[in-house]
Structure formats: structure tokens, C-alpha cells
Amino acid sequence: MSFITNILPTKSTLRKVEEYSFRAIMYLCVGIIFFLLIAIIWGIIKKGFPALSWEMISSVPEGGFYFGKGGGILNAIVGSLYLAIGATLLALLVGLPVALYMNVHLVHRKKLVNVIRFCLDLLWGVPSIVYGVFAFSVMLYLGARVSLLAGIITVALFIIPVIIRTIDEAMKSVPQGLMEVSLSLGATRTETAYKIFVRQCMPAIVTAVMLAFGRAIGDAAAVIFTTGFTDSIPTSIMQPSATLSLSVFFQLSSPMEEVKARAYASAALLTIIVLIISITARYFSSKYNKSRIK
Amino acid sequence: MPLITSLRGRKINSRAHAIWMVIALVLVLLMPLTIAIGLWVKSAPLFSESSIINLLFSSSWKPMSGHFGFWPFISSSLLITTLAIIIGGSISFFSVIYLTQYAPKSHVKIVQPVIDILAGIPSVVYGVWGVIAIVPWVSETVGPMFGVQTSGYCVLSAVLVLAIMIIPFVLNILIEIFNTIPIELTEASLSLGATRWQTIKYVILRKAFPGIISAMVLGVARAFGETIAVLMVAGNVVAAPHSLFDPAYPLPALIANNYGEMMSIPKYDAALMFAALLLFLVVIVFNLFARILIVRLEKRQ
Numbered sequence: 001m002s003f004i005t006n007i008l009p010t011k012s013t014l015r016k017v018e019e020y021s022f023r024a025i026m027y028l029c030v031g032i033i034f035f036l037l038i039a040i041i042w043g044i045i046k047k048g049f050p051a052l053s054w055e056m057i058s059s060v061p062e063g064g065f066y067f068g069k070g071g072g073i074l075n076a077i078v079g080s081l082y083l084a085i086g087a088t089l090l091a092l093l094v095g096l097p098v099a100l101y102m103n104v105h106l107v108h109r110k111k112l113v114n115v116i117r118f119c120l121d122l123l124w125g126v127p128s129i130v131y132g133v134f135a136f137s138v139m140l141y142l143g144a145r146v147s148l149l150a151g152i153i154t155v156a157l158f159i160i161p162v163i164i165r166t167i168d169e170a171m172k173s174v175p176q177g178l179m180e181v182s183l184s185l186g187a188t189r190t191e192t193a194y195k196i197f198v199r200q201c202m203p204a205i206v207t208a209v210m211l212a213f214g215r216a217i218g219d220a221a222a223v224i225f226t227t228g229f230t231d232s233i234p235t236s237i238m239q240p241s242a243t244l245s246l247s248v249f250f251q252l253s254s255p256m257e258e259v260k261a262r263a264y265a266s267a268a269l270l271t272i273i274v275l276i277i278s279i280t281a282r283y284f285s286s287k288y289n290k291s292r293i294k
Numbered sequence: 295m296p297l298i299t300s301l302r303g304r305k306i307n308s309r310a311h312a313i314w315m316v317i318a319l320v321l322v323l324l325m326p327l328t329i330a331i332g333l334w335v336k337s338a339p340l341f342s343e344s345s346i347i348n349l350l351f352s353s354s355w356k357p358m359s360g361h362f363g364f365w366p367f368i369s370s371s372l373l374i375t376t377l378a379i380i381i382g383g384s385i386s387f388f389s390v391i392y393l394t395q396y397a398p399k400s401h402v403k404i405v406q407p408v409i410d411i412l413a414g415i416p417s418v419v420y421g422v423w424g425v426i427a428i429v430p431w432v433s434e435t436v437g438p439m440f441g442v443q444t445s446g447y448c449v450l451s452a453v454l455v456l457a458i459m460i461i462p463f464v465l466n467i468l469i470e471i472f473n474t475i476p477i478e479l480t481e482a483s484l485s486l487g488a489t490r491w492q493t494i495k496y497v498i499l500r501k502a503f504p505g506i507i508s509a510m511v512l513g514v515a516r517a518f519g520e521t522i523a524v525l526m527v528a529g530n531v532v533a534a535p536h537s538l539f540d541p542a543y544p545l546p547a548l549i550a551n552n553y554g555e556m557m558s559i560p561k562y563d564a565a566l567m568f569a570a571l572l573l574f575l576v577v578i579v580f581n582l583f584a585r586i587l588i589v590r591l592e593k594r595q
Contacts, residue, residue, distance in 0.1 A: 019491035026392035029385045094318045101315035125581040127519025133570040188308035218416025221521035245418040267422040
């Protein structure tokens with residue numbers, strides 16, 4: 001018997017084997033995540049850069065663009081920027097007051113605020129295509145046509161929860177004392193909200209805006225219903241507008257290689273824009289962090 | 295605001311802002327209800343002819359003759375979402391254990407931006423990457439390995455792309471949940487002589503279990519509604535998929551692909567609205583379940 005127990009691994013070695021194998025799996029998984037990021041960025045850049053030219057980002061599509069003729073995607077770049085900037089501003093206009101109201105005016109109604117947070121978290125989860133379809137049916141009802149304005153409103157609707165919850169998370173941790181001091185000095189609640197809370201939470205607000213902007217510029221499912229697509233740069237918000245993500249989508253479905261190459265280039269451009277946004281967000285949020293009262 | 299200095303002016307200003315805040319809040323909170331009612335009203339014409347059970351489980355999709363059976367789309371969505379969360383969820387699960395239990399702070403600082411960037415990459419870019427990387431790989435390497443001829447536009451590609459897309463989303467929630475577990479628990483367990491791994495297995499994971507479930511459920515909801523990327527790689531053939539190499543046609547893809555024709559065929563628009571309503575309800579129910587779990591978890595601590 002002792003012979004058998006000698007060659008069988010002991011309990012503690014088994015434990016070690018278990019721990020080491022699970023640790024190996026963990027390293028592998030973290031490695032996979034790194035690998036994916038590099039593979040995605042590298043894949044998009046390798047395919048996209050050869051087709052990326054100055055003509056492409058500085059001119060609108062010419063006749064036969066979608067059959068491989070000349071022109072560029074300036075219409076989509078400008079359209080996407082208009083859409084994302086408009087939607088982010090609109091969402092901030094609605095979202096910031098809501099976040100402030102929850103944390104300044106409703107500060108003693110914890111239960112109510114938690115219910116609101118719960119609803120916002122639910123809204124955050126709703127996919128953008130549902131907003132798109134919903135907005136489309138409202139537009140049908142009103143007899144409105146696809147336009148930049150409709151797109152801006154729709155996109156704003158689904159980034160509002162993102163903005164509110166991101167700002168709210170930061171406002172939760174503003175020390176109660178700051179508000180009490182401000183109120184005791186005679187400031188109204190609104191003044192306290194805009195002069196104390198906004199300043200104190202600047203890094204979070206910037207992060208929220210950047211996050212929302214990134215979502216707005218990358219969205220394709222909601223704008224397909226509401227913004228339409230056109231080859232010219234919109235001159236008013238009642239006109240339809242092209243967007244980068246849809247431009248990628250439409251060009252990729254073409255059977256022609258030249259057009260597909262342009263889709264890759266547009267995707268590379270979109271990736272670069274999103275990367276720049278994410279880096280700026282990090283920079284600004286660390287910059288504003290210095291002036292916070294802790 | 296420095297212009298307004300009189301007390302009355304300041305009070306009026308404060309009032310006005312407070313009113314706008316309340317209006318904005320009410321508008322935001324009414325959103326889910328409005329969406330549900332709007333979609334319900336719009337999809338009502340569909341219910342007059344066939345029962346909801348029939349709509350959900352019939353496989354006959356012939357818009358021209360008024361037959362709307364959603365089973366091909368529902369089964370595609372279910373299959374793709376389930377497999378995606380199994381793959382993406384387990385990668386996130388093992389990563390979060392490493393990041394919160396083993397990794398030194400400096401490693402976490404490197405990984406966090408990677409997760410953030412992955413989370414910020416637009417859906418359409420994931421789709422393009424799927425088309426240039428995953429689809430050829432599936433059709434040239436994975437398919438032949440199993441002796442299957444496939445174009446690569448199939449369930450497997452959609453699953454892989456979707457799994458990758460939900461990793462940063464699920465991982466971020468998991469990190470938050472693991473960080474709420476009090477450090478004292480680990481310390482107590484270690485001081486009793488348990489190894490690191492035993493502590494994780496018997497203390498941390500048990501404590502985090504509801505949180506892990508809710509993170510996975512949120513991941514499922516997220517994957518269920520993902521549109522453009524899946525649309526680009528799933529193949530979009532109306533038939534319930536039977537293998538990993540069959541093309542699929544998930545619900546969101548159905549909606550996004552047919553917005554052009556929906557006005558020209560009678561009841562087609564109602565059918566698409568119904569698809570959106572289904573999507574909305576599934577996502578809301580899943581989110582509700584997960585959020586309630588999370589709230590309970592927070593209360594206990």
C-alpha cells in the first residue's frame with residue numbers, strides 16, 4: 001500500500017497543480033485580451049492605410065464613387081462630426097441638470113434617487129437600434145423625413161443615460177460638507193449645483209462627454225433609420241446627412257475591391273478618431289483632477 | 295451668472311433651473327415607457343391575424359404573403375448570444391480573477407487602458423475586422439478542419455466577433471464587483487492558513503457569485519442587441535441555423551437590413567416594430583434581473 005501512496009501525488013501537490021493550471025489559464029486570458037487589441041488595431045491599419053489618401057478625406061464623393069471612381073468621404077466625416085457634436089451637446093443640456101438635481105436637490109431622498117439610478121441603468125442597456133426604430137416610427141407619425149436633426153435627437157436619447165450616470169457616479173462622492181458650507185454662505189441650491197458641484201466634478205463631466213461622443217460617432221444602428229445618407233455635406237439640420245459608420249457599412253457591401261479598400265480606410269479613420277478621443281479624455285480628466293478639493 | 299446679483303434675481307434663476315431639472319428628469323424617466331408603448335401600438339396590426347405564440351415559434355417568413363414567423367431570427371439570436379457569452383464571459387472571468395487577486399497595481403494600470411480602448415472601438419469597426427480577419431480564418435482554416443465548406447459568413451464568425459465585443463463590457467462590470475469584496479475576507483482566510491487559490495475558490499468566488507451572474511446577464515443583454523457588427527458577418531439567410539457553419543439572421547440584423555423595404559409591403563413595418571419590441575423587452579427583462587441582483591449584493595455589504 002505504501003508503494004501506491006508513494007507514486008500517487010499527495011493532496012498538496014494536487015492543490016498546487018490545480019492552482020498553477022488555473023493561473024496559467026488566467027495569464028492566457030489576459031494575454032488574449034492584449035492580443036485582440038493589437039490584432040484589431042493592426043488589422044484595421046494594415047488594410048486601411050494603403051487606401052487612405054488626402055483626396056479621400058478632403059473631397060466629397062464624385063459621380064460613380066461607389067463603383068470605384070474618384071472622390072472621398074468628407075461628407076461622412078463632416079456629417080459624423082456634426083451629428084456627434086450636436087447629440088453630445090443636447091445630451092449634456094438634459095443630462096447635466098438631471099445629474100445635478102439628483103445630487104443637490106434630492107440629496108435627502110436617497111430612495112427616490114436610487115430608483116432613478118435604477119431606471120437609468122435599465123435605459124443604458126437598451127440597444128441603439130431600438131431607439132432608431134422608435135424614433136423612425138415617431139417620425140412617420142409626425143410626417144418628418146430623415147434629417148440631421150432627427151439623428152441628433154435619437155443619438156442624444158441613447159447617450160443621455162451614459163452622461164447622467166457617469167457624472168452622477170462622481171457627484172455621489174462630493175463631500176457633504178462642501179454643499180453645507182456653500183448653502184450656509186447664502187448660495188442658492190442652483191448656485192451650489194453649478195458653481196460647486198460642476199467644478200468639483202469637472203474630470204467626470206469631461207469623461208462623460210468624451211464617452212458619449214465616442215458612442216455617438218461610432219453608432220450605426222440608430223442613424224440608419226433617422227439620418228439617412230447623402231453624398232453632399234449638409235448645410236442645414238433639416239437635411240439628411242452621411243455618417244462615417246454607415247459609409248463604412250455601405251462601401252463594404254460593394255463587390256468591388258477598390259470600394260472595399262475605401263471601406264477599410266474609412267474604418268481606420270474612424271478608429272483613429274475614437275482613439276484620439278479616448279486619449280484626450282484621459283489627458284483632460286487627469287488635468288482637471290488637480291484642482292479638486294479632496 | 296455673476297450678472298445676476300439681486301436676491302430676487304438669484305431666487306428666480308434658481309427656480310427656473312430647478313424647473314428645467316425636473317422637466318429633464320421626468321422626460322428621461324418616461325423614455326422606457328414611451329418606447330414600449332410606441333412599439334406596441336405600431337406592431338399591433340400583426341396580432342390581429344396570428345397569435346403571439348405563432349409569431350414567435352413559426353418558421354415561415356414570407357412577408358409578401360403576410361406570413362411572419364420569427365423563429366429563424368429568434369433562434370439565430372439565442373444561439374449566437376449564448377455561445378458568445380460562454381466564450382467572452384469565461385475569458386473575462388479568468389482575467390478579472392488575475393487582475394483583482396494576483397496582479398500587482400502596475401499591471402492593472404497597463405490593462406485598464408487596453409480594456410477602455412476595446413470598449414470604445416465602434417461596432418462597425420469590429421464588423422470590418424470580422425470581415426477581414428475572422429471570416430477568412432473561419433472559411434479557410436476552421437471550416438476545412440472540420441471538413442465543412444463554408445463562406446465564413448456564419449454563426450461561428452458572429453459568435454467570435456460578438457464574444458470579443460462583450461469582453462471589455464463584462465470585464466469592466468466584473469472588476470467593479472470584485473473590488474467591492476472587502477479585503478478583510480481575504481486577510482481572514484489567508485491568516486487561517488488557506489492558500490491564495492483556496493481563498494479565491496471558497497471565499498471570493500462564493501461572495502462574488504451573484505455579481506458574476508449579473509455581469510454575465512448584462513453581457514447577454516448587450517450581445518442580444520448588438521446590430522451592425524453581427525449583421526456584417528452572420529450571413530443573413532432566413533433559416534434557423536443547425537450548425538456553427540450555417541449562416542444566421544439575428545433579430546437586430548433583420549431590423550437594420552430591411553428598413554428600406556418596410557414601407558412597401560403591407561404589415562412589414564408592423565413586423566419590424568414587433569422585432570424591435572421583442573428586442574426591447576428581452577433586453578429590459580435581462581437588465582432588470584441583473585440590476586436587482588446587483589442592488590441586493592450592494593445592500594448586503
